[in-house]
Amino acid sequence: MDDWGRFLQQVVNGLSQGSIYALIALGYTMVYGVLRFINFAHGDVFMVGAFAGLYLHRWFTPVLGIIPGYGGALIILTGAMAMCAALGIVIEWLAYRPLRGAPRLIVLITAIGVSLFLEYAAQLIFGPNRQPFPDLIETKMIGGLGGVLVKNTQVIVLAVTVVLLVALRFIVMKTKLGMAMRALSFNPTAAALMGVNTNVVISFTFGLGSALAAAGGIFSSMLYPQVQPFMGVTVGLKAFVAAVLGGIGNIPGAALGGLLIGVIETMVVAYSSEFGFSSGYRDAVAFVILILILLFKPSGLLGRTEREKV
């Protein structure tokens, strides 16, 4: 494979990792849109999504065996998304709803508490050790344009992410609940006065964001088949950076930010040796980007388009 082919392969590596960041970043950004706070427990919902996939696979192995093609993987994906949507709604109902109207700092600290609760509860229930994630889809190398070799799972992850993004766009732009979400992000008081049921919309937002995080968890475990209770910490932080990079509160921004962070990170690793620095700087890159964004364009890349804020 020539240099160009390898470059394209790294782009695909970056995009597939980026889709995971993007899916999580959407949850951060949507919750920020309606409630104006950062739900730091979101990265751990991603982890719960991965474990949900692991257990669904374990419980339903005999059933899944008879489903042809990608049907089994699809059932696990939707199952995990549904479970995490429920989890997201419960978290909001138990932890954040009683604090509605409280100073934002209190809610933020509560979010950190919820995050720690989820991590250590998972450690208690699932054990501290890393567990292998089953192959929902058998990984194969497939050829693409120009002799590029990529994993089939990477292509599937990218494709399904695009489908989910389009679906999200449809929900936010074309449905009544989506319209209510946008109304709430413009002005919560005015939206409530116009008859929008704020609590329902907020629950819905949490459910939607958590379902996307669960999809991210399943995709991550498909690409890198290992799950553990703290897998959401770093990924969650990077997704948060992605949301800020795209402009927090902005849905297309979060998706773009996620993909960008994924590709940039991968390129740092891929070409580090040629430029004579360590590929260990990969993690630093996301945070350097965060600092630069906060310094020069605090509203993020797409942050100015207030119209689409949710």
Place this chain on the structure above:
Amino acid sequence: MNRRLSIFLLLAAGLALPACKKVASNEIAIGEFASLTGATATFGQGSHRGTQMAIDEINAAGGLLGKKVRLVTEDDQSKQGEAATVVRKLISRDKVVAVLGEVASGRSLEAAPICQKAMIPMISPASTNPRVTEVGDYVFRICFIDPFQGTVLSKFALSRGWKKAAILTDVKQDYSVGLTQFFKEHFTKNGGTIVIEQSYSTDDTDFNAQLTTIKAAEPDVIVASGYYTESGLIAKLARQLGLNAPLLGGDGWDSPSLVKVAGAAMEGSFFSNHFSTEDKAPIIQDFIKRYRAKHNEDPDAMVALGYDSAMILADAIKRAGTTEPAKLRDAIAATKDFPGVTGKITLDEKRNANKPAVMLTIKDGKFRYVETIAP
């Protein structure tokens, strides 16, 4: 309401009281800090089981200096930072006479200065980074060190005719960074070339970028100097990419979790270790039998090292005839030809053990003995 509150407080106080009991005069408290949970949990669980087994056997044989031995174990959650906290607690609150731990070099390096300052002897069962015992004269270890382990890996690679090595280092772990450095030094001096060097951080999961680059460099062998926590996943992703060179690692791979995560991807890879369950020596087979009777599984090297660390400490307490720190330190330092399950242990003037290493390979999901490489 107020009365209910006061009753509750009284109850709480009653519960809390036994927790801060003083060290009884008829027992010797030995501290242990281990990663019972968190990323490298199997390390701490292994070394803890070994240590506990040793303490139980010592107590069954009548204790030390006519007193019972009490093991106080603290979990550092595999976290940098937490190790210092729990060791401070062991020394200041539990008044332990000595500290056993840790497996990971990074966390031992954190505890060592605290033990040194408090003048409490510390014995690390399995930290191989040379800097650990350089902290001071109260810090010991009963395993070989990474300059030796790096040489062993390099010798082994060269003996197999592998001249082109790729290296993947965990930059967050002192252990991995050290092992990489010592491997590189010996390997490049003796005719090998490092075709590419890549790194990652603990808890990373995405190794596609590194492995794609490594594949392009066409190495004969990939040295993964990090812990089992990432190495299993690295093997799996490498094989998916069609990168089929064998992987080579250090004792940080020794965990049942390695093969569980990697599955068939680890077959035919090699790592250096402190001990092999296939060793026919009676002392080892007897140890395996006792451990199996208790835990119904084979011990790994961390169990064996945890066991040896407690036994060496017990031996030193017996020889010193006291638990007074300075005398205990001198007794530990004088350990010579101690018959441990991980080999004959003699501590050198740098407070390290000089021991041979074994090379193991992964075959049919099991760790199989290949050869022993002496210092």
